Amino acid sequence: MASPQMVMYDEEFRQINIVIEKLLREANAKVIFLVDKNGQLISGVGEVERFDTTSLASLTAGNIAATGGLAKLIGEKEFSILFHEGEKDNLHISIVGGRVILVVLFDNRSSLGLVRLRVKKASDELTVIFDGLMQKAEEKEKSGTTDFPFAEITDDDIDNLFS
């Protein structure tokens, strides 16, 4: 496999949500999403019900992948921050810990400067959490202990999905 399996546990999920909820308040943002680089939504806070979060996650990851490709073409490792300015709403997209994408949606009640400042602080905290998560996954793999939900899966379970 190219990279280890991404696993999220309750404890880390809570820690992550505390950080991004704080960021939501401090940056005066409308919505904040955390997305895996492969396009899977990890978590979202704020007015999430107003948005198609699955599509947003997939397109954000595509966006980061495409600009990452551009970066490599001009000899950069990646562009770690993207900013999209709209008439009312803006998107601030940044890469956290080289692995996860942080998306902040904000309007004119906030400003790019404030968002950048708060994102920087939150990114450091999130990096620590995700590093811990990776370490935990590696340790579990090494020790051979697993609470993997699919270990007991049967052919019938799989067939039932399509019935």
Add this chain to the structure above:
Amino acid sequence: MSFINYASREINCKIVYYGPGLCGKTTNLQYVYQKTAADAKGKMISLATETERTLFFDFLPLALGEIRGFKTRFHLYTVPGQVFYDASRKLILKGVDGVVFVADSQEERYDANIESLDNLRYNLTEQGYDLDKIPYIIQYNKRDLPNAMPVDELRRDLNPTGVPDFEACAATGEGVFETLKAVAKLILIDLKKGS
């Protein structure tokens, strides 16, 4: 690379439909979209040109149901098939859990199939995957056309390793769900092995 979320009890997997230009990758997804219950699917996104050629990717999220209390979600992607979009194809393969190679059965697309399959293998290797080790299915599409090559010949040249393969006519939906089901099953079995 699947994503297991214990907090929300979800498991997310990524399936990529690969193949030469105009072989019917987008048509596969469109059919799945049409025939899936509204509560099991998300919005289908197509990043296409004005002439409906895929520019970057199509995306369709599906929620198939629960296994052992975990919601099972599959994210279906297509790549742009045209040769010159290779940089985009590489990006979409990142984090893939399973691949469907959609072959165009028409005789005049024989070379395009071979070229696309080589390209798939090469691009996967570049991302650190081995086509022979990941969940992988072949679909021989456009079986209804008069100039379709015999399946035996296609199988000999496109499927030397004998992975599961299916005949299809994506426009009418024949073979579309059989293909999807087969690749989803391989992915889940692969996940089970990985545990």
